[in-house]
Amino acid sequence: MKTLPEASAFLLKLVKHQKARLEYGQKDRARIQKQLDRGQEPTGARVTFLTKSANKIISLMAELAQEYDNVNINDKISTDDLVDCLATAENKLAKYLKNKKKNDKTEKKDR
Numbered sequence: 001m002k003t004l005p006e007a008s009a010f011l012l013k014l015v016k017h018q019k020a021r022l023e024y025g026q027k028d029r030a031r032i033q034k035q036l037d038r039g040q041e042p043t044g045a046r047v048t049f050l051t052k053s054a055n056k057i058i059s060l061m062a063e064l065a066q067e068y069d070n071v072n073i074n075d076k077i078s079t080d081d082l083v084d085c086l087a088t089a090e091n092k093l094a095k096y097l098k099n100k101k102k103n104d105k106t107e108k109k110d111r
Helices: 004-037 045-071 079-110
Strands: none
Touching: 004 045, 045 079
């Protein structure tokens, strides 16, 4: 980048590209939901990502539950505990995203 206008143009292009990618993701999630609503098996790269991620999360939770069970011989992790883990993770993620959004707005305001 040789000049400030060139740098600004590049950054604007980058932001627009990121926004387009996020918009594509929203449309793809809507497409997947429509397929599910019609009783169809969803397809595509996002579905593959979601399936792989879910399988890894389930494997990790099973491993952690087994570790807990091995250490706590008078207690045992149940499927309800695993559901509670997911709910706790969802709440933590929502709180993190809310704080991030708030901080992002503050940073924009300070510029």
